[in-house]
Amino acid sequence: MEDEEDNIFSGSDDEEAMTAGEVLQKLEEAWMNEALSPELLMNKSDIIDCMMEQINEMENNIQRVKTNDLKIYIHKMELERIRYLLTSYLRIRIKKIEKYATAIMMEDGKRDPDDAKLTDSELQFAREREKNLLELFQNLVLQHMPPNMQSLEKDKICSKPNLDEYVFFRVNQDVEGVLVEEETVDNREEVIDLKKGEQHIMRYKIIRPLAETGAVSLI
Structure with missing residues (x-):
């Protein structure tokens, strides 16, 4: 047993x-x-x-x-x-x-x-x-607007995630040549290497492709 x-x-x-x-x-x-x-x-x-x-x-x-x-x-x-x-x-x-x-x-x-x-x-x-959202937008907004303004460009009105949000992450494998934009007046760019086991905080869009491949994990 x-x-x-x-x-x-x-x-x-x-x-x-x-x-x-x-x-x-x-x-x-x-x-x-x-x-x-x-x-x-x-x-x-x-x-x-x-x-x-x-x-x-x-x-x-x-x-x-x-x-x-x-x-x-x-x-x-x-x-x-x-x-x-x-x-x-x-x-x-x-x-x-x-x-x-x-x-x-x-x-x-x-x-x-x-x-x-x-x-x-x-x-x-x-x-x-x-x-459902487009139908709601049509009924509440577009139908009350002039005909020439009733066209709907979904890309301009849809909500999008904030890729500039800061995230904390752990490096799972060595990654070379990560381009980081410094928060300075002239927005200088810096290339850094990430080493396995390190932990960092950066804008999500910087490490976005690394998160997709599993090179980094959010923590």
Whole structure:
């Protein structure tokens, strides 16, 4: 029975256990980055799908163990923590899509479909959100304006994330030649190197591509 309890989260062998741990670590990092980033980040549907499979497996393993041992309660608490991470991560993304639906879809339109930030379900939600907002804007504003002023340029009226927002981040790998604009009267530019393990605070737009590749993590 004890072996059964110990394997609730580990699967059938050590390799599977390590894989599950790595997936959870990636989920935690994705959650943290999404929570601290001013913009919507690339979707992590592969991690989410994998974690959902792990949750189903853990639930089945817990149900098979017929005991009230303390370990079972600990496993259940860990399961609830993972559910919270998943729910919180998805909720954060939905809030950003609600706020920046048009801007996100316009950005995705310039990307390769395989590199889209939105999942299919998120894209459907964003389209519906944009449609409702445009209809509201039409009814409240545009219809009361002269005909020559009723055209709607979505790019000019949509909300956009503030990429100049300062963020705190940790460097995951050495990066050379990062261009930083100094906050001086003449706005001088400086090229710096980032070393693994360092922590910095900078404008988000400076490290934006590094956040996408995972070279840095927001903290």
